Amino acid sequence: MTEELYSEIPVSEALALELGLTAEEYQRILELLGRTPTYTELGMFSVMWSEHCSYKNSLLLLKTLPRSGGRSLKAAGEENAGLIDLGGGYALAFKIESHNHPSAVEPYQGAATGVGGILRDVFTLGARPIAALNSLRFGSPDHPRTPYLLRGVVKGIGDYGNSFGVPTVAGEVFFEECYNDNPLVNAMAVGIVPTDRLVSAIARGPGNPVMIMGNSTGRDGIHGASLLASREFGDAAEDMRPTVQVGDPFMEKKLLEATLELIDAGIVVGMQDMGAAGICSSTAETAARGGVGMRLDLDEVPLREPDMSAYEIMLSESQERMLVILKAGTEDIAQRICEKWDIPIVQFGTVTDDGMLRVYRHGRCVALLPATALAAGYGAPVYQREQKVASYFAKTSTYDPSSLPEPASYEEVFWQLLSSPNIASKRWVFEQYDSQVGTNTVQKALLDSAVIRLKERPPMAIALTTDCNSRYVYLHPRRGAQIAVAEAARNVACAGAEPVGITNCLNFGNPYDPEIYWQFAEAIAGMAEACRAFEIPVTGGNVSFHNESQNYAVFPTPTIGMVGILPDVDKVVGGAFLVEGDLIALVGPDRRELGGSEYLFLRTGKVTGLPPTIDCEEERRLQKFLFDAAQQQFLHSAHDCAEGGLAVALAEKSIASPTDMGAIVQLHDNPSAALLFGESQTRVLLSFDPQYLEPLQQLARQYALPFRLLGTVVPEVFEIKGVLKTSIKKLRQVYESTLPAIAKS
Numbered sequence: 001m002t003e004e005l006y007s008e009i010p011v012s013e014a015l016a017l018e019l020g021l022t023a024e025e026y027q028r029i030l031e032l033l034g035r036t037p038t039y040t041e042l043g044m045f046s047v048m049w050s051e052h053c054s055y056k057n058s059l060l061l062l063k064t065l066p067r068s069g070g071r072s073l074k075a076a077g078e079e080n081a082g083l084i085d086l087g088g089g090y091a092l093a094f095k096i097e098s099h100n101h102p103s104a105v106e107p108y109q110g111a112a113t114g115v116g117g118i119l120r121d122v123f124t125l126g127a128r129p130i131a132a133l134n135s136l137r138f139g140s141p142d143h144p145r146t147p148y149l150l151r152g153v154v155k156g157i158g159d160y161g162n163s164f165g166v167p168t169v170a171g172e173v174f175f176e177e178c179y180n181d182n183p184l185v186n187a188m189a190v191g192i193v194p195t196d197r198l199v200s201a202i203a204r205g206p207g208n209p210v211m212i213m214g215n216s217t218g219r220d221g222i223h224g225a226s227l228l229a230s231r232e233f234g235d236a237a238e239d240m241r242p243t244v245q246v247g248d249p250f251m252e253k254k255l256l257e258a259t260l261e262l263i264d265a266g267i268v269v270g271m272q273d274m275g276a277a278g279i280c281s282s283t284a285e286t287a288a289r290g291g292v293g294m295r296l297d298l299d300e301v302p303l304r305e306p307d308m309s310a311y312e313i314m315l316s317e318s319q320e321r322m323l324v325i326l327k328a329g330t331e332d333i334a335q336r337i338c339e340k341w342d343i344p345i346v347q348f349g350t351v352t353d354d355g356m357l358r359v360y361r362h363g364r365c366v367a368l369l370p371a372t373a374l375a376a377g378y379g380a381p382v383y384q385r386e387q388k389v390a391s392y393f394a395k396t397s398t399y400d401p402s403s404l405p406e407p408a409s410y411e412e413v414f415w416q417l418l419s420s421p422n423i424a425s426k427r428w429v430f431e432q433y434d435s436q437v438g439t440n441t442v443q444k445a446l447l448d449s450a451v452i453r454l455k456e457r458p459p460m461a462i463a464l465t466t467d468c469n470s471r472y473v474y475l476h477p478r479r480g481a482q483i484a485v486a487e488a489a490r491n492v493a494c495a496g497a498e499p500v501g502i503t504n505c506l507n508f509g510n511p512y513d514p515e516i517y518w519q520f521a522e523a524i525a526g527m528a529e530a531c532r533a534f535e536i537p538v539t540g541g542n543v544s545f546h547n548e549s550q551n552y553a554v555f556p557t558p559t560i561g562m563v564g565i566l567p568d569v570d571k572v573v574g575g576a577f578l579v580e581g582d583l584i585a586l587v588g589p590d591r592r593e594l595g596g597s598e599y600l601f602l603r604t605g606k607v608t609g610l611p612p613t614i615d616c617e618e619e620r621r622l623q624k625f626l627f628d629a630a631q632q633q634f635l636h637s638a639h640d641c642a643e644g645g646l647a648v649a650l651a652e653k654s655i656a657s658p659t660d661m662g663a664i665v666q667l668h669d670n671p672s673a674a675l676l677f678g679e680s681q682t683r684v685l686l687s688f689d690p691q692y693l694e695p696l697q698q699l700a701r702q703y704a705l706p707f708r709l710l711g712t713v714v715p716e717v718f719e720i721k722g723v724l725k726t727s728i729k730k731l732r733q734v735y736e737s738t739l740p741a742i743a744k745s
Contacts (some may be wrong), residue, residue, distance in 0.1 A: 082539020107152025127191030139180030163249035168433035170445030181549035210349030218304035221317025287371035310361035388514035424738035447575030463497035472611035481526030488562035496630025497564030509553035533616035576656035588683030592674030665711035
């Protein structure tokens with residue numbers, strides 16, 4: 001006998017289209033159910049089949065990435081975050097996600113709740129968060145909204161992370177016109193967990209209670225996944241403000257402690273954060289994974305507003321809430337633990353054995369459908385869209401940077417680059433973040449990567465970074481994505497770590513545009529090639545499409561979050577010059593490439609040319625060289641050459657020096673823009689005691705890497721012979737002045 005269903009309002013194809021479904025998808029729902037859905041069911045389909053929740057336009061391509069192997073404990077997508085085996089009974093949990101659209105509408109809460117959501121993805125596995133990172137993209141510095149968005153996003157990240165009590169240790173900030181309307185806010189979290197206490201986001205055991213834990217449910221965030229994160233911005237973007245969630249970091253901290261204590265008590269069967277699509281996604285996804293169903297009584301859900309409909313309750317994205325499936329009979333234990341932490345926990349459902357989601361409100365059944373019909377990878381639709389080589393590619397790829405005359409003054413160009421927004425110091429940003437809470441931070445990512453001591457696994461440490469040069473990806477999506485992976489790996493290798501896993505946040509425009517989908521497919525292919533070459537698994541991540549407005553589509557931005565392992569924290573390598581009399585060497589190929597560089601943009605105002613070449617096998621040899629050199633403690637510092645090229649990398653090592661050490665450098669050729677400012681890959685600047693010159697040269701020969709001496713570390717002076725001579729003080733003044741001026745404008 002079919003249970004009588006109640007619909008709050010009549011459902012039609014027109015309503016389905018209004019909620020973001022296509023006509024074809026609405027027909028598919030009718031066929032799947034064999035009837036017209038209720039209003040609540042239609043809302044559930046609209047969020048779960050949205051791009052944000054279903055990955056319907058990306059899943060097939062994501063499956064081509066190396067999603068397992070190495071130290072990875074779970075294949076990508078199996079859990080809410082990736083898991084890397086640390087040995088000794090511990091694992092590292094980590095993930096990166098976007099909160100782009102909410103941050104464009106309301107930058108403070110959008111960024112803050114992005115941090116909160118990614119932290120919950122980590123501790124819902126049973127991991128205690130030990131570090132946070134971010135990757136931020138804003139529009140042109142002179143755009144009127146850029147300072148407002150910059151201030152709001154940075155304050156939102158800082159306030160949430162600082163209040164929660166997790167150190168924010170690394171990140172990046174870039175400015176580009178294409179992000180004027182649509183900033184990118186990518187948040188990453190890392191945690192550590194005993195492998196015998198891992199909890200999966202799976203519902204099991206018919207008769208087990210289904211609990212909601214944490215904040216009460218309100219109307220904030222309804223349709224955040226389907227209408228805000230799955231469409232472009234128009235003139236009415238401000239009208240979407242109610243779809244942005246509101247965060248409470250103090251509640252999240254209590255929720256963390258209660259969650260970990262519940263897990264320690266051994267009473268948790270499964271658990272999932274209520275993020276995008278709230279109760280709807282967490283119940284459907286955990287039930288689908290477990291092959292079970294649930295009976296949900298929404299009258300039991302604690303509400304901020306008592307007149308909320310079933311539709312609103314199921315779709316609400318109110319923050320700091322968790323779905324918990326307990327072992328039957330342990331409800332009293334859970335209640336006592338949660339009361340200790342002042343965290344509400346209420347049973348609102350039961351696991352069933354028929355695979356169906358039954359949802360009730362005011363005693364009436366408002367939804368009755370298979371859990372698998374909603375969940376990504378099960379019943380949600382999957383598409384592979386049309387591809388077409390981007391129309392700009394023929395022009396940009398044939399531009400010859402050598403046709404640009406050499407500058408009249410290399411010194412003048414150097415100062416312009418050092419003060420450009422994409423190179424200049426980000427101190428104004430990171431000083432708003434507490435990087436030391438927890439006392440595990442060995443090294444902030446002032447140059448390449450942060451290093452966090454693992455007290456649970458002494459003397460082990462981890463190196464962390466986020467990285468992506470979106471100009472490169474725009475100019476050549478496949479090569480640009482390879483470079484993003486390579487530079488992230490190189491950054492952790494510079495600290496003396498072995499790269500072991502990545503998480504990615506794939507930020508692109510409208511996937512229904514064949515040129516955008518070409519960018520996406522090519523970037524996935526490049527990322528896969530690099531990861532296989534480096535034997536680094538992709539442990540998970542996030543896809544964010546529709547990052548565009550009527551005026552701009554963002555550059556394709558596949559942000560890479562990289563984790564590396566240092567076997568011994570005492571062998572960590574910093575990036576800055578430290579010791580007077582050290583030798584300075586450049587390791588890596590002598591390629592002089594200006595395509596896509598900050599120099600080329602400075603001179604022409606254009607993002608054009610082919611990005612630097614990348615040889616993944618050569619890159620892998622460099623990473624192994626750096627790891628071996630660090631293990632043998634040959635190095636005092638290592639820093640890769642990236643934006644701004646060799647001259648800027650030398651200056652950055654001097655600026656970062658805590659002992660005011662600079663350099664006197666003799667170029668191995670006549671000065672040229674390509675030699676000084678070219679951004680060729682697979683190059684690292686080293687400083688070391690002269691006694692290690694011969695062993696380092698021998699190690700470089702072993703890995704077939706060019707090794708060139710450039711100069712010597714000296715106090716207080718920075719000189720590139722034949723180009724410029726200045727003081728460390730002036731370098732810092734110029735380097736530090738740009739971002740505060742942008743933020744205050």
